[in-house]
Amino acid sequence: xxxxxxxxxxxxxxxxxxxxxxxxARPASSAAVQAAVPRAADGKPDLTxxxxxxxxxxxxxxxxxxxxxxxxxGKDPNAPPSLGSQQVVTTPAPYQPWAAARVLESxxxxxxxxxxxxxxxxxxxxxxxxxxxxxxVVQTPQKVVFMYEYMNVFRSIPITAQHPPxxxxxxxxxxxxxxxxxTLVVDITGFNDKTWLTGTGTFxxxxxxxxxxxxxxxRDQIDxxxxxxxxxxxxxxxxxxxxxxxxxGTRVQEYVCAxxxxxxxxxxxxxxxxxxxxx
Amino acid sequence: xxxxxxxxxxxVALAMLGSPxxxxxxxxxxxxxxxxxxxxxxxxxxxxxxxxxxxxLDAVDATGNKANWKFEGYPPxxxxxxxxxxxxxxxxxxxxxxxxxxxxxxxxxxxSREVTFADGSKLFFGPPAGTGDGGTAPAVKVP
Numbered sequence: 001x002x003x004x005x006x007x008x009x010x011x012x013x014x015x016x017x018x019x020x021x022x023x024x025a026r027p028a029s030s031a032a033v034q035a036a037v038p039r040a041a042d043g044k045p046d047l048t049x050x051x052x053x054x055x056x057x058x059x060x061x062x063x064x065x066x067x068x069x070x071x072x073x074g075k076d077p078n079a080p081p082s083l084g085s086q087q088v089v090t091t092p093a094p095y096q097p098w099a100a101a102r103v104l105e106s107x108x109x110x111x112x113x114x115x116x117x118x119x120x121x122x123x124x125x126x127x128x129x130x131x132x133x134x135x136x137v138v139q140t141p142q143k144v145v146f147m148y149e150y151m152n153v154f155r156s157i158p159i160t161a162q163h164p165p166x167x168x169x170x171x172x173x174x175x176x177x178x179x180x181x182x183t184l185v186v187d188i189t190g191f192n193d194k195t196w197l198t199g200t201g202t203f204x205x206x207x208x209x210x211x212x213x214x215x216x217x218x219r220d221q222i223d224x225x226x227x228x229x230x231x232x233x234x235x236x237x238x239x240x241x242x243x244x245x246x247x248x249g250t251r252v253q254e255y256v257c258a259x260x261x262x263x264x265x266x267x268x269x270x271x272x273x274x275x276x277x278x279x
Numbered sequence: 280x281x282x283x284x285x286x287x288x289x290x291v292a293l294a295m296l297g298s299p300x301x302x303x304x305x306x307x308x309x310x311x312x313x314x315x316x317x318x319x320x321x322x323x324x325x326x327x328x329x330x331x332x333x334x335x336l337d338a339v340d341a342t343g344n345k346a347n348w349k350f351e352g353y354p355p356x357x358x359x360x361x362x363x364x365x366x367x368x369x370x371x372x373x374x375x376x377x378x379x380x381x382x383x384x385x386x387x388x389x390x391s392r393e394v395t396f397a398d399g400s401k402l403f404f405g406p407p408a409g410t411g412d413g414g415t416a417p418a419v420k421v422p
Contacts, residue, residue: 061360093418100419107417111305114411119330132357132406149356200305200413253356260328263304266384270308275383277308
């Protein structure tokens with residue numbers, strides 16, 4: 001209980017500090033902030049651009065990540081070893097007891113069973129939180145396309161469509177979007193059960209339902225929120241928030257994971273030779 | 280550039296969650312954070328490959344034995360964003376120093392972090408220790 005309270009305290013503190021870190025020298029009026037949000041021809045906020053999830057620092061990629069290790073330049077040898085630009089706010093995942101035990105087992109195995117280690121597509125919202133790789137968004141009045149450098153996967157999301165009646169489960173599920181005021185709301189269902197939600201071992205079932213909310217609050221920033229529901233493994237909804245920061249000048253590049261993936265063979269050797277690696 | 284304000288509390292919250300994967304595999308299963316290693320040697324090869332690049336260098340230990348070390352690191356896209364240039368930054372024959380952590384399997388395999396060049400400048404070749412292995416706490420409450 002004490003630990004949960006601590007986490008909440010840290011989350012609150014982290015949020016307020018992040019806001020302070022981004023505050024301009026003079027407070028901008030809400031109208032000025034609104035005006036700073038680029039808008040498409042149809043008047044909706046335009047999410048088009050290259051973004052870095054899991055970050056709260058404005059600026060070009062090399063400046064925002066300088067010395068902190070998320071693609072950091074390493075110019076500062078005394079930079080902290082942790083990933084300082086990571087900005088992901090959540091609470092402990094509300095897994096059912098049997099499922100929590102499975103998550104804990106993956107944690108104790110240090111994530112050796114991570115599906116992404118086999119170069120399989122990462123799940124949602126994990127894709128939005130991986131700060132090492134950029135995400136390109138292209139928006140039209142009819143659809144929003146997310147192109148992820150990580151694993152080179154994409155989501156082409158129609159606006160104001162319905163989910164098809166008979167969805168074959170997939171890694172990234174079936175996404176449809178709608179506008180709720182200035183927030184793009186993406187409803188995702190039809191997932192297979194082969195991905196992790198975000199942290200180590202965070203598995204789910206095919207009953208997974210994710211609702212993402214993208215709100216471009218300024219030129220530089222999208223507030224991202226994912227509400228995760230899975231009645232087969234969770235006791236209730238689990239919400240994760242992060243910010244995505246605009247990275248002018250960054251291009252999404254090729255990432256062919258299967259090219260030279262030596263890690264599964266290393267894991268097999270660890271297991272075969274009985275090398276101690278558990279926590 | 281002034282040092283940006285550092286949202287330390289947010290990082291703590293993240294660490295307690297069990298960090299979202301930043302690379303595609305677990306650091307902690309394969310490499311041992313308790314075995315840091317610093318090797319100075321002559322570069323023999325760099326493999327710019329996905330999902331991870333590899334840096335090889337010949338080094339001589341205190342007893343005069345020569346060994347070829349293999350350091351795992353970032354994928355090519357992350358290296359380029361970190362400041363590495365494929366044909367410029369390091370070439371075979373260059374002498375560099377690499378800091379990282381040794382593989383649990385032993386031998387001369389390690390995970391790289393910081394590379395120091397002959398002129399004293401530095402670049403990261405790989406992510407920090409603890410990447411992708413769940414951080415310091417699981418995503419669920421421990422009963």
